[in-house]
Amino acid sequence: MSEPLAILGLIRQEVEAAVDVILTAAGAGLQEMPAISKVDAAAAERLERHLLRILESCAFQDLTGQRLQQLCALFNDAPSTSRPQDPLLNGPAPEGYGLDQAAADRLFLEP
Known part of the structure; x- marks a missing residue:
């Protein structure tokens, strides 16, 4: 799975989790x-x-999920581009992507 697809997947999961909390609280009310x-x-x-x-x-949430699915399809169809990326310019990375804390600490220790 490419990094953009992984990020879109995380967005979808987080939206679903937030909506579940909202629906549960409103239902309890x-x-x-x-x-x-x-x-x-x-x-x-x-x-x-x-x-x-x-x-x-x-x-x-349903509409958002559909739109995210469309974006994933676009990324799957897009030609792959390989370009070097500075991991410090990509914002917070999903788990398993980007720098882990030890790698980030090493960057600050290098002269």
Whole structure:
């Protein structure tokens, strides 16, 4: 797997994980609605509308996943270019790519 594809895969995983947390929290909030509505029905109704909007808004994750899949296909079809890259200019690297901490430490120790 090429580095751009690996990065896109990480983005996709991180988006999915974040959306899962959001969906789980909003779902848990909705399950609390019967207890809340006994105390303040109007506030419970407003809160329920907000939680439902959160759930509906998470549809972006599906669209994002589709677009990332399209980008991966583009990278698979693109001709490979080999050019030397400075690992310090690439930003944070995914695990297994770029410099590890020991390599970065050696760079600072070199005269």
